[in-house]
Amino acid sequence: MDRNRHTTDESGFDFMANSGQEEQDRDTLGIAFAVLIIAVLTVFQYWKLY
Amino acid sequence: MSTANTATFTDYDRTRTSFFSALYRFQRVLPGLLAMLMISIFSNNLAGAPNPFTLENLFHWLDGVIGPVNHQPVFGILNSNFVWNPLLLGLIIGNAFGVPDTWKPGLSYIHMLMPLGIIMLAPHFMLWHATKLGVVPIAIIVASLFFTATATLLIAKWFKLDDRHGSIIAGGLSTGDPHVCAILMPLIKAKGGQVVNALVCVLVFGLVAMMALPYLGAWLDIPQSCFGLASVVGVGNGHQALSAAFARGYEAGRYALWYDIGRHVIMPAGFIYVFIVMFIRKLRYRNDPSVKATGHLNSFPLWLGVFIFFWILTTLHVFKEPAHHAIFNMVKWDFSLAASALGLSLSFKDIARPGLKGLAVTFVAGSLRIAVLLAALVVCIKTGLLPVAP
Numbered sequence: 001m002d003r004n005r006h007t008t009d010e011s012g013f014d015f016m017a018n019s020g021q022e023e024q025d026r027d028t029l030g031i032a033f034a035v036l037i038i039a040v041l042t043v044f045q046y047w048k049l050y
Numbered sequence: 051m052s053t054a055n056t057a058t059f060t061d062y063d064r065t066r067t068s069f070f071s072a073l074y075r076f077q078r079v080l081p082g083l084l085a086m087l088m089i090s091i092f093s094n095n096l097a098g099a100p101n102p103f104t105l106e107n108l109f110h111w112l113d114g115v116i117g118p119v120n121h122q123p124v125f126g127i128l129n130s131n132f133v134w135n136p137l138l139l140g141l142i143i144g145n146a147f148g149v150p151d152t153w154k155p156g157l158s159y160i161h162m163l164m165p166l167g168i169i170m171l172a173p174h175f176m177l178w179h180a181t182k183l184g185v186v187p188i189a190i191i192v193a194s195l196f197f198t199a200t201a202t203l204l205i206a207k208w209f210k211l212d213d214r215h216g217s218i219i220a221g222g223l224s225t226g227d228p229h230v231c232a233i234l235m236p237l238i239k240a241k242g243g244q245v246v247n248a249l250v251c252v253l254v255f256g257l258v259a260m261m262a263l264p265y266l267g268a269w270l271d272i273p274q275s276c277f278g279l280a281s282v283v284g285v286g287n288g289h290q291a292l293s294a295a296f297a298r299g300y301e302a303g304r305y306a307l308w309y310d311i312g313r314h315v316i317m318p319a320g321f322i323y324v325f326i327v328m329f330i331r332k333l334r335y336r337n338d339p340s341v342k343a344t345g346h347l348n349s350f351p352l353w354l355g356v357f358i359f360f361w362i363l364t365t366l367h368v369f370k371e372p373a374h375h376a377i378f379n380m381v382k383w384d385f386s387l388a389a390s391a392l393g394l395s396l397s398f399k400d401i402a403r404p405g406l407k408g409l410a411v412t413f414v415a416g417s418l419r420i421a422v423l424l425a426a427l428v429v430c431i432k433t434g435l436l437p438v439a440p
Contacts, residue, residue, distance in 0.1 A: 006144055007395045009151035015082075015158035016242065016395050019346055022062045023161065025072035030165030031353050037380055038170060038360065038369075045373040 082156015090386035093136035097379035105135045120296035126289035132382045133389045140393020149394050160391035164236045165353035167384035172360035173369035180312040186435050191312040194283045199224035202415040209411050213343040214240040217328050218248035225320035237325040239345030243400030251412040256286015264297040275439035278305025282313050284420045
């Protein structure tokens with residue numbers, strides 16, 4: 001099967017593929033960063049820092 | 051690329067040390083991140099990046115040259131926004147020059163940016179804002195959302211459309227918000243080409259509905275105050291709905307602005323509903339090869355639960371101004387970066403591959419919605435359930 005030149009490099013790494021442990025880790029990072037950003041921006045306002 | 055680095059990306063489980071391993075090494079992801087950054091800051095006016103040479107500003111300038119259509123910017127009607135501008139630029143760059151292999155590890159950050167951006171959207175949907183609209187308009191907006199989503203999923207099934215494509219159309223059409231096409235992508239596990247194809251379907255239907263609805267409203271003699279509600283619920287994106295309403299009359303346009311709050315704040319219910327329906331279907335018909343929506347997901351995604359938690363906090367007024375705006379600026383950054391990667395991942399063939407079947411589904415479902423909506427509005431007006439402004 002021909003590789004998709006837009007998404008897959010010569011080694012077979014497809015940046016649009018997302019499954020297994022790698023997907024779980026990406027989701028975890030997304031959640032962690034989201035909680036961090038929302039918490040910081042909200043708490044800073046409550047502390048009248050902006 | 052060296053053999054050692056190849057192993058890093060093709061055998062993730064073996065080399066993983068913690069969830070931070072999904073960030074890869076900084077040197078490897080830097081080219082891709084820079085590509086996303088450049089596309090983003092030349093697409094949108096983003097907080098902290100004072101670049102005047104953006105696609106957004108070019109479209110604003112062209113809007114000024116062309117002039118408004120029924121008080122709405124032409125490129126707004128065509129859905130120019132912080133998601134689709136970078137996607138368009140990424141699509142053009144990827145198809146004109148290709149995507150270098152060195153960019154690809156960095157572009158994989160799209161899978162982290164999608165849940166991150168969707169969770170940060172939660173403070174944007176203040177349900178309380180809709181209560182001022184009154185019970186009957188809210189009931190019509192909510193009923194229309196669930197009816198349209200359900201009808202579109204069923205019609206897509208009858209047309210034997212790929213269920214991932216049908217789900218994306220159902221989300222975009224029912225919520226009247228093409229952003230939902232992108233939001234549903236990681237939940238439905240849809241292909242990028244299906245997402246953009248579905249967006250085009252919703253937009254094209256919206257353009258036709260935008261032009262037809264004012265005539266239908268006049269033919270049925272729907273008062274302008276009620277027509278504002280009809281256009282918000284029955285057309286496509288926000289600018290298309292407002293253009294349809296202003297085409298009927300100035301009062302209709304003003305009422306559309308008023309009713310649009312109701313459509314906007316319940317938008318998450320639309321994509322959550324489509325996801326849950328398709329997820330349950332997948333669990334029930336696990337061995338059916340035609341059931342592809344939600345892919346390999348076996349449990350409710352934790353990040354969607356986090357989104358719902360923050361949505362509840364939003365209804366409790368935890369996020370006040372200007373924190374809400376500050377968070378939304380981060381959403382713009384996030385979705386701009388993610389959409390850049392999505393645009394780079396697609397060829398024009400990927401977008402054309404799903405064909406015109408999606409367009410047929412969208413037109414059948416959208417027309418059915420308009421018919422049922424107008425019938426419901428006429429009944430509500432005749433019975434006095436829906437107040438008519440003097």
